[in-house]
Amino acid sequence: MRVLLLGGTGEARRLAGLLAARPGFDVVSSLAGRVADPALPPGRTRIGGFGGAAALAAWLAAERIGAVVDATHPFASAVTASAAAAAGDAGVPLLVLRRPGWTEGPGDDWRRVPSVAEAAADLPGERVFLTIGRGGLAAFAGDAHRRYLVRSVDPPEPPLPPRTHVVLGRGPFTVDGEAALMREHAVDVLVTKDSGGAMTAAKLVAARRLAVPVVMIDRPPAPDAPTVPDVQGALAWLDARAGA
Structure with a gap:
């Protein structure tokens, strides 16, 4: 299965490394290119935007992408919205990987x-x-x-x-x-x-x-898509899709 991994986070880099070592997966990590010297993940890397949801949908079809994992920053709402629209148009399953937010504790103001x-x-x-x-x-x-x-x-x-x-x-x-x-x-x-x-x-x-x-x-509203809080959840979802 070829996976498009929308990255730029630590979780995305860890997931890319695990997928690169697993047989049966070909991962392409996409970085927005907003940081001058980004920490690059293992495997294939693509830097820069796709030009909107329609262009991304066409790219997904041309590259025969079998699944999209959005592991971008929780505040990258424009990227997430574009990914959701493109995946829906291309008929490609989408998973959102979002780490839990912070919780106020005793002594916090x-x-x-x-x-x-x-x-x-x-x-x-x-x-x-x-x-x-x-x-x-x-x-x-x-x-x-x-x-x-x-x-x-x-x-x-x-x-x-x-x-x-x-x-x-x-x-x-x-x-x-x-x-x-x-x-x-x-x-x-x-x-x-x-x-x-x-x-x-x-x-x-x-x-x-x-x-x-x-x-x-506060974070922007969560997308209407399957969502997991960690890398292990994303691996389980991808394994299930690959075995379907």
Whole structure:
């Protein structure tokens, strides 16, 4: 079975490695190309968009894809919607691999909001640690009052808030490192997306230890497709499809 794996996450890389080692599977990993130096998975890799749902459907047919696994970031809603439409048009089964979101625990001070715009509209602090990636930073650009610490894998492009300090980094991060960074910049509010997973969860533990409130941006609505929370679930689904 030839599998199109829409990737860019740690789960996608692990799944690609397992499939590359399993007889009976030919995996093609697709990366959006938004990161300058992406961590490449094992096996065949395709970088760049397909040009919309119709073009992706045609590609699925031409490549004789037997299954599509969407293991993109939980906030890559446009990619997920395009994949769902294309898979439906091409008659190819689609599975969504989504890690569970984060859950507030004892000692946490979280304020959940439905969007980046609502996060920017009502911040409970003056020194803001933004860990939302490069997308969405424009929502904060008009704030000339607060100081912003922005972290991303690649340098963000304008517009940015006038009082911004950028740090570049790729997870996983440590709790001690995150706490030190927050202390260094006197952070009094953390803004992040509910990405889930262990790669970037250390900032939440650090925020709890330092009594820093967290503005947590909720995920977009889940797609109407079979969904599993982990790599083992995706392997079981693919094994079932291959044996059908």
